Amino acid sequence: MVKTVTEAINQKSLAIDEMEAIDIVSLMLEEERQIQEGIQKSLTAIAEAVELIVDKWEHGARVFVVGAGTSGRIGVLDAVELGPTFSIEPDRWIAFVAGGKNAMWEPLEQHEDNASDIVYDLQQYDFNENDVLIAISASGSTPYSVAALTYAKEKQAASISISCNQQTMSTKLSDVGIELIVGPEVIRGSTRLKAGTAQKIAINMISTATMVKLGKVYQNEMIDMQLINKKLVKRAESMLMQLTSISEKEAQTLMDETNNDVKLSLIIAKTGCNKKEAAQYLTKANNHVKKAIQLYEMG
Incomplete structure (x- = not known):
């Protein structure tokens, strides 16, 4: 039994x-x-x-x-x-x-x-x-x-x-x-x-x-969260600043350029590539930011 x-x-x-x-x-x-x-x-x-x-x-x-x-x-x-x-x-x-x-x-x-x-x-x-x-x-x-x-x-x-x-x-x-x-x-x-x-x-x-x-976290940060209010947008900007050492103004500019896409912003800040290239690397990496950055570094 x-x-x-x-x-x-x-x-x-x-x-x-x-x-x-x-x-x-x-x-x-x-x-x-x-x-x-x-x-x-x-x-x-x-x-x-x-x-x-x-x-x-x-x-x-x-x-x-x-x-x-x-x-x-x-x-x-x-x-x-x-x-x-x-x-x-x-x-x-x-x-x-x-x-x-x-x-x-x-x-x-x-x-x-x-x-x-x-x-x-x-x-x-x-x-x-x-x-x-x-x-x-x-x-x-x-x-x-x-x-x-x-x-x-x-x-x-x-x-x-x-x-x-x-x-x-x-x-x-x-x-x-x-x-x-x-x-x-x-x-x-x-x-x-x-x-x-x-x-x-x-x-x-x-x-x-x-x-x-599935690639929705970079290090231990929520890089795929929905930025549905001002607090979360600020959190995303702060996250970018912390992960890449860019200034607040640079983080805000990146978020504007990518339409608040944290993943693309992070790749651009880490690699210096443009938005189109960042999107291509992210696609090749199956939406994993760290892998996308590694692909860029490998040339």
Whole structure:
């Protein structure tokens, strides 16, 4: 019989209802330390998930993230921030939570049993063999997530699962199964706690590492962020000044010349080439700024 860690009783918190506030939060902090260990053991699988997405992405794939309850909300939270942070098109990384958008604000956990809903939603997006599915489920057996993985398998699409139990149905259905074993919750079955935190870290790792591999980061700077307000434009100018030692006026001029394209501005500042040449080198380097600069230096 498969051991269900997420439903196990935490012996350390049996008297939590008798504890003082400081003792409750101290116990919770102590339990949180298991998260790092659980993720550490899953790093190879997380890295495999990144490589899978990058490979498919470069051939036009879209990424669909699905989940119910806390798991679904975590997927949505990560997905919506990829646009402003990395300029990802909204139709390339799409997240679904059981119960629809209202489930982000209302407790609609009953929809986690609605397996047909997610299949219908994926069909509306013409989900196919070129795409990638990421299913997040603490238990690894939530009908909503399992149905999505089953459909992905039927469509011969790549699939990744994130769960917090061992040998789960989600893992069996996935090309890459990530099992984050973080131990039983201090409140039995309340997977918004350790399991939720572990899932948040894992999906952050997957999306962020994917963006890095796709060339959306130079050193550790967000060079592909959306400059949608004055603060972010100033941040981009400051970034150019820091990375290239040019003056504020020179940074502003470059940003004007490139229509606020940080990548092109950075290449021009680093190499002295013109805008057209910078764009050509960037294309040859598959949108990786550092590689584009290296190509210029190689002649």
